[in-house]
Amino acid sequence: MLYRETGQFKTTYQSDSAIFPILQDRIGLAVILAVAFIAIPATRNDFIINAVMTPFLIFALASIGLNILTGYTGLLSLGTGAFMGVGAYACYKLTTIFPQVNILVWVVASGFFSAAVGVLFGLPSLRIKGFYLAIATLAAQFFLEWCFIRVPWLYNYNVSGAIEVPQRELFGIIVTGPRATSETRYYIVLTLVVVLTWLASNLVHGRIGRMWMAVRDMDLAAELMGIRLLPTKLLAFAVSSFYCGVAGALMVFLWYGGAEASVFGINQSFTILFMVIIGGLGSMIGSFMGAALIFILPILLRFVPESLGLPLQSATVEQLSFMIVGAMIIVILIVEPAGLARLWQITKQKLRVWPFPY
Amino acid sequence: MHVEKQRPAGSALMHFLYLIFIDPFVQMAQAPDLLAQTLWEGLVSGMLYALIALGFVLIFKASGVFNFAQGIMVVFAALTLVGLYEAGVPAFLALALAIVVMFILAFVVERSVLRPLVGQPDIILFMATFGITYFLIGFGEIVFGGDPKVMITAPLYLPKGAITYHTLGGMVQLQKIDIAAAVIASLMVAGLAIFFSRTRIGRALRAVADSHEAALSVGISLEQIWVIVWFAAGLVALVTGIFWGARSDVSFALEVIALKALPVLILGGFTSIPGAIVGGLIIGLGEKIVEFYWGPLVGGGTDAWFAYVIALLFLLFRPQGLFGERIIERI
Structure with a gap:
């Protein structure tokens, strides 16, 4: 009943083509942002902020990155984990070589390193697609992972072979390293994710996004319409890897505080891919939904049975979440290949005309 | 003076090239039993x-x-x-x-x-x-x-x-x-x-x-x-x-390890049973030989990615594999 657009008239093209054309959607978005920016930090609950919200936002950012490549451009990639790793290691090298430069600059700059590597490994996409390309990106995954282990220069010849995040300040506030508060880290991640999501949303709704979708839907037709496949696909690889790289840098610098190469393994790639599939291929909000579902599922599995008096062992939780995620992917692909985002859209449509069927 | 400075760099390069292009073959010739053992291991994993x-x-x-x-x-x-x-x-x-x-x-x-x-x-x-x-x-x-x-x-x-x-x-x-x-x-x-x-x-x-x-x-x-x-x-x-x-x-x-079958398929072609077998043997052999003779030059562990890089090269130059049907779309 509340969700009605009656009386909301569009008088300009701009308002007609807005991403959130309905007033209630805009209010909803504002409420979500207010909750994210004010209510969640106000809880001062370290678990919620540090173990739930921060990783969720980082995973959502990586999902947006993969969604640009797989969902919008139709190029399947299994190398997401490695591209995140490139971002993390680039950021680590940059901040240890130039410690005086603002850490946020390096977090964003590391995305460009990741983008360059992404373009390099995206070159085969000009000749192949589908699962052939997926195998080509596996080459990126395994080669880069090997580099993270075997090139000691990347982790400054640490004996442990891991990267340790040094302490860095931003305008006098400690933002990275063990002494940074979780609120500070959360605010930085949230701000970056919001800004990057806004950019990505504008990108996919504009000319470039339409080019990507044209290539996805039928590359031959896209080429006939004058879209050059080479730059379009490589741009998708670059932007996607940029997002993944920034997500990887955030993951290490503002969540883990340190990481080994195994963090960026093939399983990370699959986790992100599943978030994209379940959330919805080719949807911004789907990236958030998928990230929320897959990341929060193990947490729920750990705490819900415990509160019911049936504590599960952590190994069982992991196995159960594997099973549920696997089954969920199959069900989603059968029921609604466009993922949770599409279900959300259908729900909204139903709400708009409720109580009538159409 | 200038020439003398150049010389060590030049000889280092020569040594590097020697390590890559000549030394492994010298090793193979000097210890044929090791070569045979490596080949056998390669065939088995292949x-x-x-x-x-x-x-x-x-x-x-x-x-x-x-x-x-x-x-x-x-x-x-x-x-x-x-x-x-x-x-x-x-x-x-x-x-x-x-x-x-x-x-x-x-x-x-x-x-x-x-x-x-x-x-x-x-x-x-x-x-x-x-x-x-x-x-x-x-x-x-x-x-x-x-x-x-x-x-x-x-x-x-x-x-x-x-x-x-x-x-x-x-x-x-x-x-x-x-x-x-x-x-x-x-x-x-x-x-x-x-x-x-x-x-x-x-x-x-x-x-x-x-x-x-x-x-x-x-x-x-x-x-x-x-x-x-x-x-x-x-x-x-x-x-x-x-x-x-x-x-x-x-x-x-x-x-x-099972993911390695994917590059094998690229090599052999997706629809060919003989291709799968030959591709598997080639990947297995190549991986073991490269790891044994060239791996130490780069710190070892090359078998983690060797197969995929070979597959990548195949995808660039011969996407249908060795025996596959030419059905792949190349756009």
């Missing part, structure tokens, strides 16, 4: 890659599904066998039960995944097999536990130990289990070839591989064929799992 790739090819030919779960099916089959044996079931009964489990798996997959997704784009079916993979990982670990298990070899009358040849100025060790694996794998491939060319079902399978619509129109049941072909792939997985498990532990860590 054979196991080829067996996994064979399972992929069987399913791809008949249903056009790129079955990412083949590697997990190998682990799952081996786990079922060992798990049942550890639960007190006699070895050969456990083997029979494992075969039954693989049939049930084929049936369930056909009913719950393939049939509802019929007619969807290939890439959707491919992603659905990720779902199968993860489901099987979770399911297998819940039922059989996550710890690595030791494959039963003695109760299945598989040979143990090694044969040592004193030749080539040294000695070459051949594990008996590897020889047994080679023999059984060859028998299985021969059996599959006869099955495909001589039996009624085999001919139906080939008809389906050629064209789904045409096969339907002459009265072949696609659903039945899919169950059969997934079951055949399950059997191949079981055999692979037994021999792979005998070389190392049976655990889900094999999954990453």
